Amino acid sequence: MPKILIVDDDASIRRTLKNILEFEKYKVDEAVDGLDAMVHIKQNKYDVVIMDIKMPKLDGMDAIESVQKLRPDLPVVMISGHGNIDTAVEAVKKGAFDFIQKPPDLNRLLITIRNALDKSCLITEKKVLQRKVRKKDSQEMIGKSEGMELIKDTIERVAPTDARVLITGPNGTGKELVARWMHLKSSRNEGPMVEVNCAAIPSELIESELFGHEKGAFTSAVKNRVGKFELANDGTLFLDEIGDMGLSAQAKVLRALQESKITRVGGDKEISVNVRVLAATNKDLRAEIRKGNFREDLYHRLAVIIVKVPALNERRDDIPMLIEHFINMICKEYGINPKKVENTAMKLLQTLNWTGNIRELRNVVERLIILSGDTIAKKDVEQFVVPSSSKKDALTDLFDKYDDLHKLQLHVKREFENYKGVLV
Numbered sequence: 071m072p073k074i075l076i077v078d079d080d081a082s083i084r085r086t087l088k089n090i091l092e093f094e095k096y097k098v099d100e101a102v103d104g105l106d107a108m109v110h111i112k113q114n115k116y117d118v119v120i121m122d123i124k125m126p127k128l129d130g131m132d133a134i135e136s137v138q139k140l141r142p143d144l145p146v147v148m149i150s151g152h153g154n155i156d157t158a159v160e161a162v163k164k165g166a167f168d169f170i171q172k173p174p175d176l177n178r179l180l181i182t183i184r185n186a187l188d189k190s191c192l193i194t195e196k197k198v199l200q201r202k203v204r205k206k207d208s209q210e211m212i213g214k215s216e217g218m219e220l221i222k223d224t225i226e227r228v229a230p231t232d233a234r235v236l237i238t239g240p241n242g243t244g245k246e247l248v249a250r251w252m253h254l255k256s257s258r259n260e261g262p263m264v265e266v267n268c269a270a271i272p273s274e275l276i277e278s279e280l281f282g283h284e285k286g287a288f289t290s291a292v293k294n295r296v297g298k299f300e301l302a303n304d305g306t307l308f309l310d311e312i313g314d315m316g317l318s319a320q321a322k323v324l325r326a327l328q329e330s331k332i333t334r335v336g337g338d339k340e341i342s343v344n345v346r347v348l349a350a351t352n353k354d355l356r357a358e359i360r361k362g363n364f365r366e367d368l369y370h371r372l373a374v375i376i377v378k379v380p381a382l383n384e385r386r387d388d389i390p391m392l393i394e395h396f397i398n399m400i401c402k403e404y405g406i407n408p409k410k411v412e413n414t415a416m417k418l419l420q421t422l423n424w425t426g427n428i429r430e431l432r433n434v435v436e437r438l439i440i441l442s443g444d445t446i447a448k449k450d451v452e453q454f455v456v457p458s459s460s461k462k463d464a465l466t467d468l469f470d471k472y473d474d475l476h477k478l479q480l481h482v483k484r485e486f487e488n489y490k491g492v493l494v
């Protein structure tokens with residue numbers, strides 16, 4: 071239940087507001103002036119504060135500065151009977167979420183509180199996402215092959231610039247990891263890195279996902295929603311599987327890139343965004359352009375720098391190092407000592423056909439850790455890996471390539487559509 075603090079020296083106003091808000095199922099505390107408010111805010115976790123301006127001891131204008139220092143993310147709605155436009159502007163300048171005149175219009179007050187709560191939720195969501203991203207950020211990029219050295223060198227050179235980068239390569243080769251390092255090594259690394267998997271979002275929702283929407287823009291748009299472009303402001307937007315984006319969304323992304331402005335679906339206001347875009351695909355975008363599935367102008371906007379991530383079969387020298395890395399990582403997760411790999415087992419693993427690339431290798435290492443004894447021997451590889459790697463049926467192969475069930479579903483759907491075309 072969201073918790074609200076009402077700060078007003080007038081007991082009757084506090085009581086009226088408390089009754090209304092409790093009826094709306096909010097939990098409400100009261101404070102009699104700015105100083106009392108600060109004591110409450112230090113001891114409790116509020117979602118919104120409603121604060122009068124004229125109060126004894128510490129008035130609202132001074133109190134909001136203290137609130138900003140203590141809890142910069144806490145939305146404060148100012149209310150005042152002595153309001154004029156200058157006071158409202160000053161309050162907002164000092165960080166108030168909104169300003170409402172006394173006696174407050176009930177509907178306006180409730181809508182403002184809802185919006186302030188939405189903002190609180192977004193901030194929390196953003197923090198959770200940033201934590202997750204930081205966790206992913208800490209993933210090392212392993213490999214000393216020529217291909218990997220070239221990629222690392224490109225990241226060092228390109229990351230600090232604002233150039234757009236298109237990352238290409240087969241599934242599971244580490245395209246997302248490259249994007250994360252580009253962000254981490256850029257001057258935007260204090261800002262968010264927001265990821266959109268264009269293949270996982272149905273085409274009718276992708277525009278709303280990217281640009282947000284205004285309430286009522288379509289049947290299920292029950293409230294305003296901020297899109298990924300806005301969420302990525304001052305940071306990086308990673309458009310994964312860009313080759314699966316529909317032409318209509320492509321046109322809008324192109325406009326956003328050209329003008330650094332977006333418009334929410336169903337809205338008419340232009341919103342400026344400062345976003346660096348990185349994109350990735352496993353498709354041959356030039357071939358998609360020829361087939362009319364991808365806009366050439368968008369391709370040129372995105373592919374200022376192209377990073378090609380090679381398949382694992384093309385950098386077999388990296389396999390031992392990657393195996394050691396995954397063993398250490400996975401054994402740590404399981405809370406066991408890292409297992410050793412016999413030389414003959416390592417050699418065999420190096421020769422296998424890794425169609426699912428590094429993702430498949432990681433899964434295989436996990437399987438070997440679970441199924442083998444203290445040491446991973448050649449016979450373990452022959453028993454638990456070779457059958458699935460050399461005699462793989464089409465379905466196992468697909469599962470190795472797509473660890474995300476939704477991506478797999480989309481792939482199967484696309485294949486089915488192709489077959490339908492052939493049969494007709």
Ligand SMILES: Nc1ncnc2c1ncn2[C@@H]1O[C@H](COP(=O)(O)OP(=O)(O)OP(=O)(O)O)[C@@H](O)[C@H]1O
Pocket residue numbers: 209210211212213239240241242243244245246247248310352395428429432471
């Ligand atoms: N060089 C590397 N060192 C260590 N781990 C890696 C490396 N490259 C990829 N990985 C790991 O392999 C897995 C797959 O990588 P990632 O998701 O970046 O691939 P992808 O090319 O984006 O895949 P997809 O095309 O399916 O989206 C992840 O767990 C990632 O951390």
